[in-house]
Amino acid sequence: MGVRVEVCEGESLTSALRRFRKYVRSANVMYEYRWHDEFTKRCEERRRRKGNAKRRAQGLRSWREYQRECESEANWPDPPRPSL
Numbered sequence: 001m002g003v004r005v006e007v008c009e010g011e012s013l014t015s016a017l018r019r020f021r022k023y024v025r026s027a028n029v030m031y032e033y034r035w036h037d038e039f040t041k042r043c044e045e046r047r048r049r050k051g052n053a054k055r056r057a058q059g060l061r062s063w064r065e066y067q068r069e070c071e072s073e074a075n076w077p078d079p080p081r082p083s084l
Contacts, residue, residue, distance in 0.1 A: 003023060005023065
């Protein structure tokens with residue numbers, strides 16, 4: 001997949017570079033690059049999928065879900081303190 005951004009007349013190079021980076025991010029180019037960067041054998045892929053299925057069956061959450069939950073709990077207001 002080729003990504004190309006042309007610099008318009010009167011446009012600075014930094015703004016064109018910013019557009020390029022934004023396009024790369026939205027097109028998931030880096031994700032594709034990392035995905036195809038390394039070869040994995042079929043047995044390794046099977047092992048990974050089997051482990052993921054086992055975790056799903058046990059009801060374990062992913063690390064991202066755990067982080068989101070911790071962040072949401074951290075944003076809760078402190079409970080009221082009893083007055084003495």
